[in-house]
Amino acid sequence: MKLGVIGAGAWGTALAQVAARGDSPVTLWARESEVVDAINARHENSIFLPGVALSPTIRATDRLSDLDDLDALLVVVPTQHIGAVLGETKVAGRPLILCAKGIEAGSKRLVSEVAADAHPDSPLAVLSGPTFAHEVAAGLPTAVTLACADEALARRLSDRIASATFRPYASNDVVGAEIGGAVKNVLAIACGVVEGAGLSLNARASLIARGFAEMTRFGMARGARQETLAGLAGLGDLVLTCSSTSSRNFSLGVGLGQGIAAEALLSDRKTVAEGAATAPVLREAARDAGVEMPIAQAVCDLLGGAPLDAVMDALLQRPLRPEGV
Ligand SMILES: NC(=O)c1ccc[n+]([C@@H]2O[C@H](COP(=O)([O-])OP(=O)(O)OC[C@H]3O[C@@H](n4cnc5c(N)ncnc54)[C@H](O)[C@@H]3O)[C@@H](O)[C@H]2O)c1
Numbered sequence: 001m002k003l004g005v006i007g008a009g010a011w012g013t014a015l016a017q018v019a020a021r022g023d024s025p026v027t028l029w030a031r032e033s034e035v036v037d038a039i040n041a042r043h044e045n046s047i048f049l050p051g052v053a054l055s056p057t058i059r060a061t062d063r064l065s066d067l068d069d070l071d072a073l074l075v076v077v078p079t080q081h082i083g084a085v086l087g088e089t090k091v092a093g094r095p096l097i098l099c100a101k102g103i104e105a106g107s108k109r110l111v112s113e114v115a116a117d118a119h120p121d122s123p124l125a126v127l128s129g130p131t132f133a134h135e136v137a138a139g140l141p142t143a144v145t146l147a148c149a150d151e152a153l154a155r156r157l158s159d160r161i162a163s164a165t166f167r168p169y170a171s172n173d174v175v176g177a178e179i180g181g182a183v184k185n186v187l188a189i190a191c192g193v194v195e196g197a198g199l200s201l202n203a204r205a206s207l208i209a210r211g212f213a214e215m216t217r218f219g220m221a222r223g224a225r226q227e228t229l230a231g232l233a234g235l236g237d238l239v240l241t242c243s244s245t246s247s248r249n250f251s252l253g254v255g256l257g258q259g260i261a262a263e264a265l266l267s268d269r270k271t272v273a274e275g276a277a278t279a280p281v282l283r284e285a286a287r288d289a290g291v292e293m294p295i296a297q298a299v300c301d302l303l304g305g306a307p308l309d310a311v312m313d314a315l316l317q318r319p320l321r322p323e324g325v
């Protein structure tokens with residue numbers, strides 16, 4: 001199965017490296033000509049994944065038409081740009097493996113809904129889980145959820161990308177895998193705030209647990225299965241992202257917790273913190289679904305400039321309630 005990757009940020013580049021194991025040829029579409037040049041000339045993505053020696057079988061291009069002859073495409077563009085990029089891509093019924101973690105602002109569409117609207121004839125899979133790009137690119141052990149309604153296709157895709165250190169676990173719960181990845185980014189911002197404000201470890205563990213309850217409530221209201229949310233793409237990724245400054249979302253939260261304005265933290269950045277764009281649309285989608293998400297609400301308030309003390313008070317003064325989801 002010949003694979004192409006759309007998007008040469010850190011994650012698209014790491015996934016190209018996964019797909020190139022065993023010297024398989026992989027075509028990687030990058031938006032930036034300097035990324036194309038660096039990968040083709042020096043086998044390094046010095047802008048988005050510096051310091052990783054890439055397989056020489058990865059060929060970068062800035063022409064989407066160079067992906068026309070491939071068998072399946074991994075889509076690794078940030079969520080807010082997927083509609084535009086897929087609109088320019090000739091897909092012709094080929095499988096799309098969706099690897100971004102977010103919800104589209106405005107339309108409130110999950111990435112699979114954006115892809116289905118753009119390419120209704122293509123089978124869709126979602127690849128999600130606890131995956132820092134630099135660790136995957138370095139060949140460190142990693143497990144992911146690969147969700148696809150077509151179980152035979154999930155098996156073929158898994159066989160193609162699996163290795164001794166990269167383990168896809170098959171699922172047919174596409175919505176659950178997507179919601180886990182999108183919601184954990186928002187919760188990671190909240191955990192970063194706890195770190196930045198020096199609120200310490202009890203508070204962070206409580207946010208992870210209560211955040212997981214929010215993720216589960218919202219996911220189940222949208223048709224996700226609890227076991228998916230409790231798996232790699234939900235709880236697994238939540239734990240990873242809420243624990244490390246390697247996470248861009250967590251780091252954004254650290255800055256907010258230190259009292260730096262969101263605008264200053266987000267301006268001029270080359271890399272994406274998906275949770276910042278997802279938080280407001282998640283809040284709206286939760287309202288539509290009749291689901292309470294106070295932590296997601298708190299993240300929206302902080303991103304909107306509300307003072308940390310007031311946001312904390314609003315969370316801590318909520319009425320006491322039973323613990324169940
Ligand atoms: N980095 C990780 O460890 C990691 C792991 C798993 C999932 N993800 C997800 O993968 C997706 C991509 O993130 P990343 O980390 O590879 O990105 P990145 O932060 O490393 O790079 C930013 C990317 O955005 C692209 N971009 C910027 N403006 C664009 C535009 N107008 N149109 C199209 N593309 C544009 C850039 O070309 C680049 O590919 C995100 O949804 C992220 O949540 C990332």
Ligand SMILES: O=P(O)(O)OC[C@H](O)CO
Binds near residue numbers: 273
């Ligand atoms: O750096 P982040 O916060 O975008 O997280 C990266 C991955 O999603 C972790 O699984």
